[in-house]
Amino acid sequence: MQQELKSELTKQLILDNAFNLFYKSGFKSTSIDKIMKATTLSKGAFYHHYKNKKQLGLEVITLKVEKRVVNGMILPLKQTGNAFNILENVFLNRLKSFPFFEKQHGCPMNNLINEIGDHEVAYQLALKNIVENWKLSLMTLIERGQAEKTIKNTLSSKAIAVYLISAFEGIRGIRKLYNDDLILDDYLLGLSIYLQQIKY
Numbered sequence: 001m002q003q004e005l006k007s008e009l010t011k012q013l014i015l016d017n018a019f020n021l022f023y024k025s026g027f028k029s030t031s032i033d034k035i036m037k038a039t040t041l042s043k044g045a046f047y048h049h050y051k052n053k054k055q056l057g058l059e060v061i062t063l064k065v066e067k068r069v070v071n072g073m074i075l076p077l078k079q080t081g082n083a084f085n086i087l088e089n090v091f092l093n094r095l096k097s098f099p100f101f102e103k104q105h106g107c108p109m110n111n112l113i114n115e116i117g118d119h120e121v122a123y124q125l126a127l128k129n130i131v132e133n134w135k136l137s138l139m140t141l142i143e144r145g146q147a148e149k150t151i152k153n154t155l156s157s158k159a160i161a162v163y164l165i166s167a168f169e170g171i172r173g174i175r176k177l178y179n180d181d182l183i184l185d186d187y188l189l190g191l192s193i194y195l196q197q198i199k200y
Helices: 002-025 032-039 043-049 053-078 083-097 100-105 108-116 121-147 157-177 182-198
Strands: none
Touching: 002 032, 002 043, 002 053, 002 108, 032 043, 032 053, 053 083, 053 108, 053 121, 083 121, 083 157, 083 182, 100 157, 108 121, 108 157, 121 157, 157 182
């Protein structure tokens, strides 16, 4: 039991450091050596848990990146209450809550999509799965809002969901080019205008 716990903690340490380095330095420029140096563990510890960097990359996507999106953008959509208000709160408040480091480095998922989304089918599918789950959760909330008459029922829930995800991910990428939050303020104003247009 003690050994199993130690093994699990070692794996978690590798995952955490890999995620941080992929986020900060990029996936392609982060080697196994760099990851293991950050953990202060031997390279043998890496190969005890992973066959290669690809396997580690997939686990970072499914266990770290997906968890962030689920906790930050998907679970809040499943709250009870006025569907339009939930939509507005999640998309307007999430950006404001990011620390400076995350504003500066963009979205981990989006960074990986841009860097390796077309590089390997396995990465593409893992990242696409996150986006699809987010999209379906948004569509469910929007359709609930249409049924309860808080969101216009003449609009396509799928189109709104895709637009909101694309705009949100887009501004997180563009924000990396700026040293202040003025671009975010303009985006939030534009988003507020758009959301008012879909309100019932």
